[in-house]
Amino acid sequence: MDFHEVEADGIYVVDLAPGARVKSANDKNQVGLLPALHISWPYDESLNLVGNQESPFPTLNKEPPFNAILDLDSPAVEDLFRHLRTSITIRLSSIPVTDLMGIPRQQIAILFSGGLDCTLIARIAHDVLPSQIEIDLLNVAFENPRVVEAANKSDSATSNSYSVYERCPDRLTGRSSYEELRKVCPSRKWRFVAINIPYSETFSHRSTVLTLLLPHNTEMDLSIGYALYFASRGCGLIATEHGSDVFFTTPAKVLLSGLGADELFGGYQRHATAYDRRGHSGLADELELDFKRIGKRNLGRDDRIISHWGKEVRYPYLDEDVVTWALKAPISHKCGFGQDRGAKPSLDPSKKILRLLAWQLGVRVAAGEKKRAIQFGARTARMETGKKKGTQLVSEEH
Structure with missing residues (x-):
């Protein structure tokens, strides 16, 4: 069928x-x-x-940009903060944080690459939750044979299996943002869960992931599916107080995801490209297209993958009030394409309003992070040699 x-x-x-x-x-x-x-x-x-x-939802506001520069004093930054805080509060309020005896029990986890979107969620979640509640940060990294082979030719240190995972881009940003959260929010116990997936394990789950992806069946879908599949399983290593690593499985049944931030606030490279080629109208058309197709392109696929483990994923950026606000706001209030790059702080124009909010809340390293697709950050893209494109259909033979 x-x-x-x-x-x-x-x-x-x-x-x-x-x-x-x-x-x-x-x-x-x-x-x-x-x-x-x-x-x-x-x-x-x-x-x-x-x-x-x-x-x-209203239609996207495509009004021409104003001369005003989006900066830390812009009212839009405070408006978005208020909406995001309410959204995260709603998504956390129904999750049990104590057991039957009233003892605090951690039940909160975030799909965590260390990038801007998820780090901002983590930072605001800290303000919302009682300080005794621990928050798990689920960070996934893969052994990619193609990358390992190429690296081994130039650096013998990568032969160490531990460094294979620690050198993944999302692991580097994940640990960086984790340390920043610890400094900014010292009263919170953050638990960084390092999820390391050998290639043999990835391959053994391939048929399951392909089944869950259907009707999606491109190489890009498979790469993204792998990352979400193993991250949402929530099994990895955590550091003990003595510095050793122990195996750990998150007890959280509800996960928070940063999906929607790029589509609403102009975070993809194609948004910058559209602006460079066709100006404000080109950027507006690209943003409108991304929002309209997020249900078909992302939400169904991601939900099938994550719910396989009996987990529910919640999306603070896709709260109805957040989405409505983002669609009504002028594009120049959300991203800084075409604005003065000399303004302080100097931040990338993509998702500039989120970067300004992160800067205000103290996670300033994360505020400067560039967008990186999950399949490249976790290194699930192009695990085999060959010139496969992301849009290519997955071959049944493997």
Whole structure:
């Protein structure tokens, strides 16, 4: 059977009358759509959409940029902080933090690459949770044979299996941001869970990951799927007070993810490219496209992968109020493309509002981190030699 991932653009209806047979999701006679009507911008409160399927979100604000520079004093930074804090509070409030005897028990974990998005979530979560609650930071790194082989030719030190994982980009940024969180929030016990995955283990789970990915089946989906699959399992090494490492499995059943930040605030390289080539209108079109396809492109796939382990993932950046605020705000209030790069602090224009907020909250190393795709940070991309593209379909033969 040919399965399709439905869009998040309304309610799909299938005719289940006796004798009806659905041949294809593209068959307009058998699959109907009740479309979601997006509120136009500027928002007209007098608009009567009663009786229609109304989207909770407005259309993206594409107004031309203002001359104002996005900086630490911009009101938008405080506005976003208020919305994000509320979003994280809501997503943590239903998670038990004590056992039946009232003793604090850690049940909080974050999918943690050490990048801007997840570190900002961790920093705000610290403000929300009681200080005695520990927070697990799940950081995954893979043994990539292709990378190891190339590195061994130039540096024999990489033959050490430990350094294979410690040299992964996401492990380096993960430990850096972990140390920064410890300094900024010393009253919190942060637990850095180093999840090291040998290539043999990756390969042994390949068929399971491919099944969970369906109907997604590209090389990029597989690379991302591997990273989310093993990270959400939550099994790795933690350092003891004596400096030794012990095996540990997080007890958390709910994970926090930074998904949505790049789509809403212009974090991908293609956003910078769109601005360079077509200016503000090109950037606006790219942002609109990313938000519209996030359900089909990311959410279904990620949920199938993570729920395999009996875990639930929650997305603070995709809270309805956060999304609504981000869509209504002028693009120049969210990212700094085309603005003066000499402003202090000097931060990358991508997701600049998040970088400014992170700077205000003290995680300034994370505020300066460049965007890096999970498959490259964890080194799950191109594990075998050859010229495979991310859009190439996964071969069944392996």
